[in-house]
Amino acid sequence: MKTFTYTRASTVAEAAKRATPAGAMPIAGGTNLLDLAKPELINPDQIIDITRLPDLNTVTRTSDGTVHIGALVPNADLAAHPLIRQHYPVLSRAILSGASPQIRNMATTGGNLLQRTRCIPFYDPAARCNKRTPGAGCDALHGPNRMNAILGGSPSCIAVNPSDMAVALRVLDATIHVTTAAGTTRTIPIADFHLLPGNTPDHETRLERGDIITGLTLPPPPPGRQVYRKVRDRASYAFALVSVAAIIDADPTPDASPHIRSARFALGGIATKPWRIPAAEAALADQPLTRDALNRAADLTLAGASGHGENDFKIPLARRTLTHVIAHTARNPIPMDPSGAT
Ligand SMILES: Cc1cc2nc3c(=O)[nH]c(=O)nc-3n(C[C@H](O)[C@H](O)[C@H](O)COP(=O)(O)OP(=O)(O)OC[C@H]3O[C@@H](n4cnc5c(N)ncnc54)[C@H](O)[C@@H]3O)c2cc1C
Structure with missing residues (x-):
């Protein structure tokens, strides 16, 4: 693993600012980031710990029935939360179907949304992967592609988005809340959050450099x-x-x-x-x-x-x-x- 500097942000604004330069990355649970950094599939030179940011670790419901989930709520806590179990069981079950109890204890809501694909050539430094190295080619198209996509792919990339949680959020019409490096906030509907690969499979979401996910909201659950x-x-x-x-x-x-x-x-x-x-x-x-x-x-x-x-x-x-x-x-x-x- 390449060496990097490690700093801890104490406010969202500070985290966004520090995460803006190329090579800087926020770290939450670290369950995906460190797995990718150890074999040098990604090489951040600055890691900004966001786990102590205040007020991003709660699940609350407003009087109109909207539920707000902080970006740092651990996957295990979210799945077990009474509001989620009672009103959004599809989300609870999707989270519990993923990973292991230990990983779900560390993994966060924001990090889960941004987890990278499990495509075999993406994880193999000797294989060609447009997502890892833009323009390199794709060894999944005619190679090991048992886990890969049958929909939404392009001649550049057929990597699957692996998140269980995101599938449940999609059916629940979640909205993602972001604070930008300029200090502004914006929201992104989950339908628009993840991008199709097209010719730029390395560009996976609508986030820009320095954007910090602060949380997401769920509208009241539909009947059924x-x-x-x-x-x-x-x-x-x-x-x-x-x-x-x-x-x-x-x-x-x-x-x-x-x-x-x-x-x-x-x-x-x-x-x-x-x-x-x-x-x-x-x-x-x-x-x-x-x-x-x-x-x-x-x-x-x-x-x-x-x-x-x-x-x-x-x-x-x-x-x-x-x-x-x-x-x-x-x-x-x-x-x-x-x-x-x-
Ligand atoms: C062995 C194993 C099995 C797994 N099985 C499954 C499975 O079956 N189903 C499934 O869905 N998942 C599975 N996972 C993936 C797991 O759910 C993710 O690793 C986890 O959710 C990532 O969350 P994290 O907080 O650890 O993210 P991190 O590793 O900390 O970060 C991931 C990415 O998100 C960025 N980031 C994190 N938080 C923020 C934020 N608030 N704002 C902006 N950027 C942010 C980081 O910079 C990084 O790029 C598995 C993981 C492992 C290791």
Whole structure:
């Protein structure tokens, strides 16, 4: 690992200013940053510790039902928070499906949103990767791409966004709050936060140099049962091959097809950013649950999907997982147990 200077910021403004020069990076839980710095996949020369910044470690609800989550709230605390378990169980379950208890204790809300891809050539210094070295080429396109994207990729990059939490935030319409190096603040809807790779896969989010994520807000939860389903190689401690975050509002009609009032769903593990297609959700709204309606929703969600060899299996897997989650949730529209047991 290359040597770097380490300083601790005591205010958000100071952190933003110090994180502005090229080579400067904020560190929160460090679970991703240090993993990348040790093998010199990234080489920061200044690390700014933001873990002691005041007021970024709480989860609060305002009178209009909006929930604010501080950027430094650990993933474990967020998943266990009573407000999240009761009103946003999809978020709680998505977080708990990721990493390990030890990592979730260290990892933060802001850091999770900014975690880098798990693409094999990205992690292999001997492989070509446009994300690591712009213009170098991409060894995933015709190489080890079992974990890679079937949607949202480009000839430059097919790396998947690996965050489980971000998939749940996408279905919940989160808004991200940022303080800039100039001292101004701005908000970014989660739908716009992560960028498609295009020709610049090294540019992954709407953040600019020096921007500090201070937190995010969730609007009041929409009606319906919330579910997070993650398909992976091992039962725990593995990244998603396919994941689905869904909120399905349906009428229980045991002897007939349930009537779906509204459906929201986002997919992880298959795309370069959390994947949500409003037209696919509209295809199910105010409809009886039928095989045709499910197929239409899956067709719209996966329109344009293409495999690259090893990851071809993700197309049918994503279709089956999505249609199963919607059908199962619509047929069992009981609210989720606030204990998180369902
Ligand atoms: C073995 C292992 C297994 C894992 N499995 C999963 C999994 O299954 N699912 C999953 O979703 N994740 C998984 N993860 C990833 C884990 O969730 C992330 O490493 C973690 O969420 C990153 O948070 P952090 O606070 O440690 O970020 P850090 O490592 O501190 O920072 C990550 C990046 O964010 C920047 N940053 C951090 N906070 C801010 C801020 N407030 N403002 C601006 N920039 C900021 C840093 O500069 C850095 O670029 C796994 C990680 C490991 C090591």
